[in-house]
Amino acid sequence: MRLRHLDLIRYGRFTDRRLDFGPGGGESDVTIVYGENEAGKSTVFSAWLDLLFGLPLQHPYDFIHARKxxxxxxxxxxxxxxxxxxxTGQRQGSLTDENGRAVDERRLSLLLHGLDRDAFRTRFSLDDAVLRQGGEEIARAKGDLGQLLHAGSSGLSGFAGLLKQAEDEVEAFHKPRGRTTxxxxxxxRLKEIDAALAEARLDPRRFDALRRAVExxxxDCRDATTVRDNARxxxxxxxxxxxxxxxxxxxxEARAALAGSPDGPNLPEEAMTRVSVAVxxxxxxxxxxxxAEATIAQADGLLSELRPDPEGIAIGEMLVGLEAAQFDxxxxxxxxxxxxxxxxxxxxEERDxxxxxxxxxAAALAGDGAEPAEVVLPRDVRNGIREAAQDVRETARSLDQLQKALEDARAELGEVEEMPEGAEALADALGALDALPDDPAALARDQKEREAEARCSAAGLPSGWRDLAEAGLPTATELREAERALQAAEDDVSAAAERLHEAKEKLAGSDAELEGERLVASVVTDEAIVETRAERDRLWSSHRAALDEQSxxxxxxxxxxxxxxxxxxARSAEGRVRLAR
Known part of the structure; x- marks a missing residue:
């Protein structure tokens, strides 16, 4: 794989810029990219990495063009x-051909032979950070190159070859009377730079002449401004x-036109004032x-450029429906x-x-110290409790109706005569006697069936359920209160979760604003660059004049x-754009 063209269509401060590396096939297929500071060398290499491996979510070069x-x-x-x-900056399907058709990422992965972004940058980028990291890895015998050098030096394998290579490198660096080292x-190059600095150095007389010309x-500009203001x-x-x-x-003309008209009624004293105010x-x-019309036209133009957001439209419809929702x-x-x-x-408080x-x-059902979330009754027991609770509610309603009917009957009968002592017990005994069947065998079978049903029902209960039953099960009112309290607690938890989600969204917005403020606070202006460069040039001149250790x-x-x-x-480019806005 060889790079022929690199197009910076919308990237960093570049728009529709192409770098042509020419056709390959020559003896030396190496292209050197050089330029002054902030010319865009790092931007070009970052664009090349983004083309191969995709754009990161937090992008350092979206200060002019948005990331998307x-x-x-x-x-x-x-x-x-x-x-x-x-x-492109899309989250999915970002790799396409020149016609916008999606391209499988595996095609690039095959051309890269499985290298990821960090491995590719380490092997094919010789910027300052990579060189420093490589030196540290060699010193600590880490990394591929560091381990290779450490193994070769410790085992003395290939020592003669390394020595010959070192001699060649020394001769390539310096050789007596050598001109190409x-x-x-x-x-x-240093002589050329000194000559360029001497040519670019500003002569004091030339500086004084330029300053007088500026004054x-x-x-003249102030005089022209005064003349312009007077003319205006x-x-x-x-x-x-x-x-x-x-x-x-x-x-x-109005007076002449009104001269031939009859005199009308006199206007009120404040008529002219009211007419002026109305005008x-x-x-x-x-x-x-x-x-307003211009604003509407501008808004219509912006709306025509906007793309419909299906999720936003759906959310808007949901909000409208939510605002219109009513209870029964x-x-x-x-x-x-x-x-x-x-x-x-x-x-x-109700939840607590x-x-x-x-x-x-839970303590009544499973003993002291039992957690409500851990108490699990069998399904048939829960169904039995629900049916019992329903029976209790129906019995309570029937009892209320019978109580009311009894009160009405007592009101119609008047004062009730007192029954003799023992009459109620006798009536109960007679009623129980009348309810008993005549067949003792049927009574025995019925008792055995009820005992079997009781054993089946108690199969899934805890071992001490008899003691709990004797201590007293919760009443239907307590069950209803517990059910209502549990539902209220669940509603409160849902509302708290929604408020937590809103708080997280506000926190994310605050973090984004804080990050923007930090970018603006760390901005380095062009004026500061000019001042430091002037100070460096001044100290260089002093050093050339003194040539001592202090200078x-x-x-x-x-x-x-x-x-x-x-x-x-260079790193605060985005902050300067925000500050300019």
Whole structure:
């Protein structure tokens, strides 16, 4: 695989920029990309990595183009022929061809022979960070290269070859009377840089002449500004005089037209004032209407450019339905939810009471210390409890009805005569005797069936269920109260979960705003770059004049500070864009 073209369509500060690496096939297929600081070398390499492995979610080069609009293209020479690719900022299907058709990521993975982003960057990028990391790995005998060098030195394997290679490298770096060595070329380059600096250095006389020219230009600019302001004032006076003459002419024409008309009624004293106010309000209303129409037109243009968001539309419809939702009694769901939020404290107290009741119920069912969540009754027992509770409710209603009927009957009968002592017990005994069947064998069979049903029902209960039953099971009222308390607690938990979700969304928004403020706070301006470069040049001149250790250390410190500030300036590009906005 060979890179033929790299297209920075929308990436960083580049738009529709192509880098052509030419056709391959020559003896040396190496292209050197060089340029000044902030020319875009790192941006180009980052675009190449993003094309191969995709754009990260937090992108450092989306300060002009939004991340979703970033696009990088390339033409790759492969064994099968040219391959044109595009990489966008979409989360899925970001790799396409030049016609926008999706391309399988495995095709690039085969061309890369399984290398990931970090491995590719380590092997094919020689920037400052990679060189420093490689040196540290060699020193600690880590990494592929470090382990190889460490194994070779410790086992002395291939020592002669390494020695020959070191001698060749030394001769390539420096050789007496050599003209093509690295040191000789570096000296020649240093001479060229010194000549360029001497040519670019500003002569004091030239600087004084330029400063005088600037002062003269500033003075001329101030004079021209004064002349322009005076001309504008005269023009405003002339236009006002023209308007006054035009108004006077129109007044004379109106008076001449009214001269032949009969006199009408006298206008009120405040009529002219009211007319002036009405005219001013009419003009203001017309201006407001024009502004509103322009705003509507602009909004219509923006709406026509927007793409419909199915999820947003669905959410909007859900919100409209939620606002229109009502209970059976006609009360709005939103209004009741607002009242419920105000009643949250009482609901929490009811939840705590329900939990306490649940603990008491669990202790009654499974013993002291039992957790309600761990107490599980068999399904048939739970069904039996529900049926028993239903029977209790129906019995309670029947009892209330019978009690009312009894009270009505007593009211109709009047005063009840007292029964003799023992009459009630005798009546109960007679009733029980009448209810008994005549066959003792049937009674025995019925008793055995009921004992078998009781044993089946108690099969899934805890071992001490008899003691619990003798101690007393919870009443139907307690079960209903526990059920209502449990439902209220679940509703409170759901509401708390929704509030937690809203709080997390607000926290995410606050974090994004804080990150933006941090970017703005860390901005390095162009003026700071100019100041540090001027200070570095000044210290360089001082060092060349003095050539002592103190001036050398001062110049080295200034140079490091300038390089550090330029590096921060390059990283704070997004912050400068935010600050400009």
């Amino acid at each position: 609009d970033l696009m990088v293209g390339a033409t790759l020479d492969t064994e099968e022929g040219p391959l044109n690719l595009r990489r 690295i040191l000789a070329e570096g000296r020649n 003269i230009a500033d003075r 004032r005269r023009l405003a006076l002339r236009e006002a005089a023209d308007r006054r003459r035009e108004l006077a002419r129109r007044i004379d 001013d309000r009419t003009a203001q209303a017309q201006e407001a209407q024009a502004e 009694d006609g009360e709005s769901l939103v209004a009741r939810a607002s009242l419920a939020d105000a009643d949250l404290g009482r609901r929490k 009471n329900a939990r306490a009741a649940a603990r008491r119920l 050398a250390e001062a110049f080295a410190a200034a140079m490091r500070g300038d390089d550090d500030l330029r590096d921060r300036h």
